[in-house]
Amino acid sequence: MNFTHVNAANEPTMVDVGAKVPTRRVARAQCRVVLGPELLSRVQAGEMPSHKGPVIHTAILAGIMGAKRTAELIPLCHPLGLDDCKVTIVPDGPDALRVECTAVVTGRTGVEMEALTGATIAALTIYDMCKAFSHDITIDSVQLVEKTGGKSDFHRPENL
Amino acid sequence: MNFTHVNAANEPTMVDVGAKVPTRRVARAQCRVVLGPELLSRVQAGEMPSHKGPVIHTAILAGIMGAKRTAELIPLCHPLGLDDCKVTIVPDGPDALRVECTAVVTGRTGVEMEALTGATIAALTIYDMCKAFSHDITIDSVQLVEKTGGKSDFHRPENL
Amino acid sequence: MNFTHVNAANEPTMVDVGAKVPTRRVARAQCRVVLGPELLSRVQAGEMPSHKGPVIHTAILAGIMGAKRTAELIPLCHPLGLDDCKVTIVPDGPDALRVECTAVVTGRTGVEMEALTGATIAALTIYDMCKAFSHDITIDSVQLVEKTGGKSDFHRPENL
Amino acid sequence: MNFTHVNAANEPTMVDVGAKVPTRRVARAQCRVVLGPELLSRVQAGEMPSHKGPVIHTAILAGIMGAKRTAELIPLCHPLGLDDCKVTIVPDGPDALRVECTAVVTGRTGVEMEALTGATIAALTIYDMCKAFSHDITIDSVQLVEKTGGKSDFHRPENL
Amino acid sequence: MNFTHVNAANEPTMVDVGAKVPTRRVARAQCRVVLGPELLSRVQAGEMPSHKGPVIHTAILAGIMGAKRTAELIPLCHPLGLDDCKVTIVPDGPDALRVECTAVVTGRTGVEMEALTGATIAALTIYDMCKAFSHDITIDSVQLVEKTGGKSDFHRPENL
């Protein structure tokens, strides 16, 4: 088996997906933004009580908009529409936020990279909004959680 | 102290940098792409002996091009030029690649987000080029390593 | 009934359109650019006699190109192709131009925002090309005129 | 006096700003989104009590991001950075929201089109988020309010 | 017969493709980059022995990414996805490189402009990477080689 994005001449290449049948494909990716307990508290305080506030909203929107532009950012990704893209951001332990992005398409190729890009851009946006407080913020555990609808499904045994 | 990107009405907001003097600003960010030993070997085999090959080249270019578009992706970042942007990718232990992105600008605001975005997009591109072999790839330790030239410098005590 | 773009946690969200059947959808939007009689005469003089000239052509093209990029501009819009996009610009009374944009797609979601965005970007371009003469230009009455092909049609009782 | 964006051959053209001295330039633009009283109440209810909520946040971010991309949308605008861009959205009478966008640059050309584009994209985003309730929404009175720092200042006698 | 992109009022216009049936459409375009023998040798030396190196890889990726953005660049092109896009670059005589781009879509309109844009952006990228050695580089013979799958096929009698 060879790299699908490298041809026999060892050059980068796209994959022809024209022979595939369009199916509904879903991919879900996650990552963690480790802020430390104090900065996490600040984010939560600004976002309360029942309404999500500006940090979370900005990150959600950046993630959705970033996912829509995946094919411009990842050189060998196919340009495609999206039926849906959702980003959620919740506390994850005493010092971190968990970002999850779910991308959906009815198409000939999957949206794994869209989900990963959406989660990552949302996480970078949280970093941007918090960096005046600290530069000791780490984005960790960027991973695919599951994908369905393609040639083979993937379900990560236990989530990050 | 408040969030610089949130105003008194709790709305997302940009920061006015017009009063700052343009200086040369450098930011360096890193992340790791954990591929596992077998997939790391495959990447290295395809890239040898002395020439970096298609996976690494594609990721480097994606990182540079992504860094140039940071202000389109991160909602409250200032649009700015770049004097330089370099991406390097080297093995990091038996199972991972380390991506480093250095962004440079002569301007009124820093390029921390550009360096982080460049490193992250390069890492996502490695993922994309390897995902036919495995979906168990993790991007980890996305961090700022150092930044200079702004109001205060930052040097991470020990690199990831 | 709730906002379709706001979820139960009060966060911005896209709408999943994957279950919809692709249909041919048409949307038509309009707006007015109030230039005043003198500036309107100048635009018309430069565009005569039988050929539309540079102001109108530039605005038409900006409108079409803007409509194609709607999903990049409006955060929660779905990315989609367009079967067609037409922009027309005609005098509307003694002091104004009327811009109309018609967008067409065969897809799972409508192109109302594409038509409105195309009309608006065309109007802003007219403003840009005329602003050396006057800053007292107003864009008014940005409205949907009709849309068909979706769950329910809309026809504005009397046009603006 | 001729159209600055039309040359002697009656073709569209940019203006050479290279001989100008960079100055701090500010432009402020406004528009109104007429929603009707019922829909305005819904927006306000979802955004309360003290925190601005998802509709307003999404529109603010879309406006800022749209302003940053003005030179891609308006064909003959100069590409430039922005020192700052602020969008505010407040109720305006019993049935409308008022959107205001202020753009700032230190540069050789003004940011009037950036302010107008930012206000307009924010208004279109409000439309998008409310259109499930009604298609009878009108964007009105898109106008420059003031601009300073260029060859001549402009202050609209009385605001819309 | 009239220009399809010009309407009866002599204005630029898109073509409505909504009535067409989606078919698999392939277009192949070529161009030559005349570098001179010395510069061609340099490019080949840096790309050897068996692996394609940084100049060629960068050009290939730029061509693919450029093809994906054709509808943003060519004003009246339809936005569409791509099933595949391949760029190859080979020596062509003693002083030139030949760039070929093949674009494929399952859609209602062809990808001739995508293939031409991809080939051209790849050629411009070769120019960019070689321009420190010489400004006497010419891109020549940008041509469609063949297209199939639309209303009528095209096969250039003999390739450039």
Added chain:
Amino acid sequence: MNFTHVNAANEPTMVDVGAKVPTRRVARAQCRVVLGPELLSRVQAGEMPSHKGPVIHTAILAGIMGAKRTAELIPLCHPLGLDDCKVTIVPDGPDALRVECTAVVTGRTGVEMEALTGATIAALTIYDMCKAFSHDITIDSVQLVEKTGGKSDFHRPENL
């Protein structure tokens, strides 16, 4: 001397321009679009008598807008503003149009690629608007004509 865009590890790389002093830099590039006599006549007929018409206007605007986006298209180009960008299109012999693009910046790096990209995108747009009549259209002689303001000037001995 080595490729400036290839580092010692044979990887693609940007060039750091931060140490350069900003100067006014001008670059002028040309190309020819060979349409054949009949198609050239058609273009001229539709553009007459004194006003340039839709084909030429569309191509001019596409060239200017393309030049503004050069840094997004050519991977290792620096993002920069433009003081000016002009595109002219004139008949060149009995069967061709000549496209010329002049780009101007006050900056640390030149605009040679902007001028070449602008000329090429304008030429591709002419192709697009004429392709319903013939696919036997060739873009030829894409060349830099002159550049000034950088480390060394360039003036092509005789224009194409």
